[in-house]
Amino acid sequence: MFRGRATANHLAEAGWDVTVHTAPREFFETYLHDACDPSLEETVDPRVKVVRPRMTYYAWERDIRQFGKLRRNFPTVAGSLYKLFQDKVFPEHYLSWIPGVISEAVKAHFKDKFDVILATGNPFCSFAAARMLSKLLKIPYVVDYRDAWTFNQFTEQLKFKEDSKAFEWEEKVLRDASEVVFVNDGMRQWHIDRYPHAAERMTVVPNGWEPELLGDSPFTPPDPDRPLRFGYLGTVTSYLPLEDLFEGWRIARAHPLLRDAELNIHGHLGFFPNDRAPLMERLPLEENVGVRYHGAFGKAEAKAVYAETDALVFCVPGARYVTSGKIFEYMASGKPIVSAHRPDIAATEVLDGYPHWFRGEELNGEAVAKSFIAAAEAARGMDRTQHELAVKHAHSYTRAATLGPLEQRMRKLVEGRR
CATH class of the missing domain: 3.40.50.2000 (Glycogen Phosphorylase B;)
Known part of the structure; x- marks a missing residue:
């Protein structure tokens, strides 16, 4: 949250026209309520446009009155279908956010074209959405790993089995990204070992303070x-x-x-x-x-x-x-x-x-x-x-010191395509 907010503000201050796609307000207030910090919203640069595409809350919803018809009447079937979709399509509970992001971003692009996409994870469906939009709109994308996707950075163990769709998606995302950003060199080195084909595009942008x-x-x-x-x-x-x-x-x-x-x-x-x-x-x-x-x-x-x-x-x-x-x-x-x-x-x-x-x-x-x-x-x-x-x-x-080089590289990336 802090890194994402700081990045959007820094880009706006540097003269970029910034649009942020985030989760619906309901997700933070209803499902994350105790972990929600409304005071930060007032610190977002007013030049930043915030869009909140819809998503579903299957993994978090505990109120049976909010269940859909299939889940209410056939909960086992609903659970099996949900698991199948996770296993075969994209193994992350935030998956339902992707269609709304794609729809909103495509509509906005045809009104005022985007130059570059910067996706921050987690959630890592944002990386998948960035790659999809890059293919559709023919614009480059950068991914920022605030956390590790396929391994647990606290235990140093893989989160998924080797044949998981997560590794397939990560390989594709890193293969096509213009830059892959990590918060420290240890994270960068782990990913270099796993995905050497993207090594030259992997960089480090430390966190900072405001x-x-x-x-x-x-x-x-x-x-x-x-x-x-x-x-x-x-x-x-x-x-x-x-x-x-x-x-x-x-x-x-x-x-x-x-x-x-x-x-x-x-x-x-x-x-x-x-x-x-x-x-x-x-x-x-x-x-x-x-x-x-x-x-x-x-x-x-x-x-x-x-x-x-x-x-x-x-x-x-x-x-x-x-x-x-x-x-x-x-x-x-x-x-x-x-x-x-x-x-x-x-x-x-x-x-x-x-x-x-x-x-x-x-x-x-x-x-x-x-x-x-x-x-x-x-x-x-x-x-x-x-x-x-x-x-x-x-x-x-400071955030200006740590984000400054990234902003300059993104600017060169855009200018190099003109």
């Missing part, structure tokens, strides 16, 4: 008369190494600087409503160790959350292909960062050079505790010069 949303990060040392406040900001998922994180926190609280410290969790618990309960059980909220869950916050509120936090906790799944968009905002705050993840994840490439980054050589409670203690010492000893050095490193990763 100065227009976060503003400046003035130096404000922690109040010496109150306990330190550590904060995790972001979605809590089942893949996070929460047990190692909280074990390290318990150990670290024996240190004088952390004896009364707080560890505040800000963000959604999972992506869907059913994720919440099992994740809540993994938070030690009843142990009286200073861990508190504050719920989700809107993007517009992020600046205030950072301002009231003294040090930040970067806890992400352990895999070589994980960067996380949140780390860029963390660095922009200029505050100490505690790492609780495997030491070889892709995010370390971004953090390398950040002066207040504290991490262990392995992921376990003892290593995380040492990082908490080092971050606490840094927070109490931080001065203005140290803060400014940290923020300077973060400015290499």
Whole structure:
């Protein structure tokens, strides 16, 4: 969501006429309600045209009153047909979005021709739609992998069997794309190994942060008369190494600087409503160790959350292909960062050079505790010069800095066809 919004805004600011095709509002408000952030809509550049093609909600609908006649009367048959369609056509629940996108885009093209298509995934049906439109309209397309399509970037395991339609579609999409963009080099290398024919068109565009949303990060040392406040900001998922994180926190609280410290969790618990309960059980909220869950916050509120936090906790799944968009905002705050993840994840490439980054050589409670203690010492000893050095490193990763080269390549792609 953040990368897509930033990309559309950046292109509009650079002089492009941008039309975004996204899901119906009903999908976000009804089926993703707890994971929906309406505050972001106000930050979309007014020059960006937003189109919401219709889709169906078979995979998410639980209200029998909303079922179609076939599903109401013959649920087993309906389920079998749905599975068959997924297996034989396109294995993704968002498949029903494609016809509406094709229809809307073709009609718009014949009124005012598009020059290029930029598809972002997931959902990866957007990649399929981009390829279809490219064939129909004879225009190039670029695909942006925010996440991996056919393998799980958190577990490093394939998501599909080798004979799945997903691999067939991915091969076709990458074969015909003018450029294939990834968020880190680990992801790029995985796809080069799998699809070497597209290697020369594969590039990296790191995530970044938005100065227009976060503003400046003035130096404000922690109040010496109150306990330190550590904060995790972001979605809590089942893949996070929460047990190692909280074990390290318990150990670290024996240190004088952390004896009364707080560890505040800000963000959604999972992506869907059913994720919440099992994740809540993994938070030690009843142990009286200073861990508190504050719920989700809107993007517009992020600046205030950072301002009231003294040090930040970067806890992400352990895999070589994980960067996380949140780390860029963390660095922009200029505050100490505690790492609780495997030491070889892709995010370390971004953090390398950040002066207040504290991490262990392995992921376990003892290593995380040492990082908490080092971050606490840094927070109490931080001065203005140290803060400014940290923020300077973060400015290499503003959205303008990371998206600028992609915008220029897309411009050359269009100009080269004229």
